Amino acid sequence: MKLSLLAGTLALALALQGCSKPETNVVAQDGSTSAAAAQVETQTAESRYLALVDGYFKDYLKLEPIYATFVGVNDYNTQFGGDLTEEYLKARHDLNTRYLAQVKTIDLDELPADLQLSYSLFVYDREMALVDETYPSRFMPISQFYSTVITMVQLGSGESAQPFNTVQDYRNWEQRVNGFIDWIKLAQHRMDEGIASKVVLPRVLVERIIPQLDAMLTTDASQSIFYSPITHFPEGFSAQDKAELTASYQAMISERLVPTLTGLRDYFKQTYLPKSRATDGWSGLPNGKAWYQHLANSHTTTTMPVDEIHQIGLSEVARILSEMDKVREQVxxxxDLKAFFASLSSEPQYFYSDRQGLIDGYMALKDKINLVLPQYFNVMPKADYVVKPVESFREQSAAGASYEAPAVDGSRPGVFYINTYNLKAQPKWGMTxxxxxxxxxxxxxxIAIKQELTGVPEFQRFSGYTAFEEGWALYAEYLGIEMGLFSDPYQYFGKLSDEMLRAMRLVVDTGLHAKGWSREQAIQYMKDNSPMAESDIVAEVERYMAIPGQALSYKVGQLKILALRERAEKALxxxxxxxxxxxxxxxxxxLPMAVMEQKIDRWIAANKA
Incomplete structure (x- = not known):
């Protein structure tokens, strides 16, 4: 996910919140609680496993109420959660420890093949979560690229997962906002602990956060993005309902929300900014190198050393530069190549002159791509997607594009967000x-197909691995060659340019966090090796500074999928x-990369037989 990837799965994963303690009983598939241990012992391995992971998912939704909203479970829409509280941290640890111990009592060999994959996935999740909690991420709960604040703005706009269909839905959101206000106060306390522990954000990222918060502050409640649901009442609301909700939301925004956000903005300016760090990479934090290696492992779902990832990146950059030069000669x-980059990045014919023209161009491209998809896929999503511009409050620091999953119940399509803030960062040749x-x-x-799956455990439908998801998306770009969508050499150059971005990420992300690179050094490397607009490069580098390791997942995942396809083609x-x-x-x-490899190897063996 370019995670904007507040889009797609990363947005979902980063939105997780909660505080309720999970139940300790094994929960059956029908939701009932099993009281007799003997009954559990007489169940088959398959039924025990399905009951266990179903129980886990139910417990997890209680712990993470905002996540529940994103996956279409609206039972907890009044709750905000408390992912920074000591109670939450203990409950999360207990949840993962308990279910890991329980699942290991089930004999893997007694499960059918599809559930063996599911089992491996479940164990991997619990083990990685327990490692993750040993690092103090709670001390940096907000960044310019993702945060609970941004998630809440998107939810409160009425255009995301939070429903605003009934009067009760509107009241539910007011209660959730109360929890959000408490969270903001606790976030400041956690950041104070980070200051004391020297676990703080780089200074430049703090400087990006402040104007984001400024954009949310207004003396006129009706101008707040949190007021948007009031301007879009559903049909059937009475005049009295509208009047009461309008007055209530105005008070919520003016008397509670804006003052709290103002306090957060002032905290960043007056307290946190002076204590932020001058270093740009994770290696500038206590135990930062080990922490970064863990993040690299977590995002790529591999055990590759970061030095090896860095070298793969250097090799891929050299290969793609050679391909780009062939396009230069072809047209x-x-x-030289640098002059070609400069031409493609500056000449007016390569850019739209207005924002709506860019959005319309992507809508036309959607129709073109849809025509050829049936030739390459048996399974396609039922949900559609729409193209929208990134919201104005975050467009200056958001990625160039991102994706947000459709509603699980089909009531809302997926969203392909395009950042229209700087049209020179959105060349026509990069659109395909x-x-x-x-x-x-x-x-x-x-993501849509995953949500629409039947016959798999719920946790599996809604879990996500960046290497799989971003690796698939980068593989989809490669597939465009076979689809005949890159017959125009300029569009093919766009494909190479995007692939170059993913290859450079291997170099720059590891450079920043493991090799002592500065922000300026990373920016210069990307300027030297791509035609990207400088504003895009800056946003990319600062994104890597905010979410280390995530950017590694694209290329690592794509290379693994391509290797598995090549293995299957040779074998079959x-x-x-x-x-x-x-x-x-x-x-x-x-799936994690190793689990996906198991599945493809079994498929190859079955087809050979």
């Missing part, structure tokens, strides 16, 4: 590859079916 450009990645058959296919020969291979990748949900 007859007179000048960007659409393939963020929308169809990239994130939209993978004429029996290889590309549509069937795509079915295998997309129809078990998001």
């Amino acid at each position: 007859g450009f007179k000048g 590859t960007l659409s393939l990645h963020e929308a169809a058959p990239g994130h939209h296919f993978q 020969g004429d029996k290889f079916d590309l549509k069937a291979f795509h079915d295998q990748i997309l129809t078990s949900g998001s």
Whole structure:
């Protein structure tokens, strides 16, 4: 996910909140509680496993009420959660420890093949979560790229997962906002602990956060983005309901929300900014190198050393530069590759002159891509997607594009967000590859199909691994070559440019966090090796500073999927079916790389037999 990726799965994962303690009983598939241990012992391994993971998912939703809203469970829409509280941290630890111990009492060999994959996935999740909690991420709960604040603004706009269909829905949101206000106060306390522990954000990221918060402050409640649901009442609301909700929301915004956000802005300016750090990478934090290696492992779902990832990046950058130079020669450009970059990045014919023209261009491209998709896929999502501009409050620091998953119940389509803030950062020659990645058959296919799966445990439908999801999206760009969508050499250059971005990420992310690179050094490296607009490069580098390791997942995941496809093609020969291979990748949900490899190897063996 370009995670904007507040889009897609990363947005979902970063929105997780909660505080309720989970129950300790094993929960059956029908939701009832099993009181007799003997009854559990007489169950088959399959029924025990399904009951256990169903119980886990129910407990997890109680612990993470905002996550529950995102996956379409509205039982906890009044709750905000408390992911920074000591009670929450203990409950999360107990949840993962208890279910890990319980699942290991089930004999893996007694499960059918599909549930063996699910079992491996479940164990991996619990073990990684227990490692993750040993690092003090709670001391940095807000960044310019993602935060609970941004998630709450999106939810409060009425255009995200939080429902605003009934009067009770409106009241539910008011109660959730009360929890959000408490969270903001606790976040400041946690950041104070971070200051004391020297676990703080780089100074430049704090400087980006302050104007984001400024944009949320207004003396006129009706101008707040949190007021948006009041301007879009559903049909059927009475005049009295509208009047009462309007007055209540105005008071909520003016008397509670804006003062609290103002206090947070002032905290960042007056207290946190002076204590922020001058270093740019995670290695500038206590135990930062080990922490970064863990984050790299977590995001790529591999155990690759960061030095090895860095070297792969350098090799890929060199290869792609060679391909780019071939395009320069093909189009007859007179000048070297740097001059070609400069031309593509500046000449007016390569850009739209107005924001709506860019959005319309992507809508037309959607229709073109949709025509060829049936030739490459048996399974396609039922949900559609729409193209929208990034909201004004975050457009200056948001990524160039991102994806947000559709509503699980089908009531809201997926959203392909385009950042229209700087049109010179959105070249026409980059549109095909960007659409393939963020929308169809990239994130939209993978995430929507995962949500629509039947016959798999709920936790599996809604879990996510960045390497799988971003690796698939980058593979989708590669697939565009076979689809005939890059016959125009300039659009093919756009594909190479986006691939270059993912290759440079391997170099720059590891450079920043493991090799002592500065922000300026990272920016210069990207300027030297790509035609990207400088504003885009700056936003990218600062994104890597905010969420270390996430950017590694794209290229690592794509290379793994391509390697598995090559393995299958060689093993199966004429029996290889590309549509069937795509079915295998997309129809078990998001998987760690090792688990996906197990699945493809079993598929190869079955087809050979």
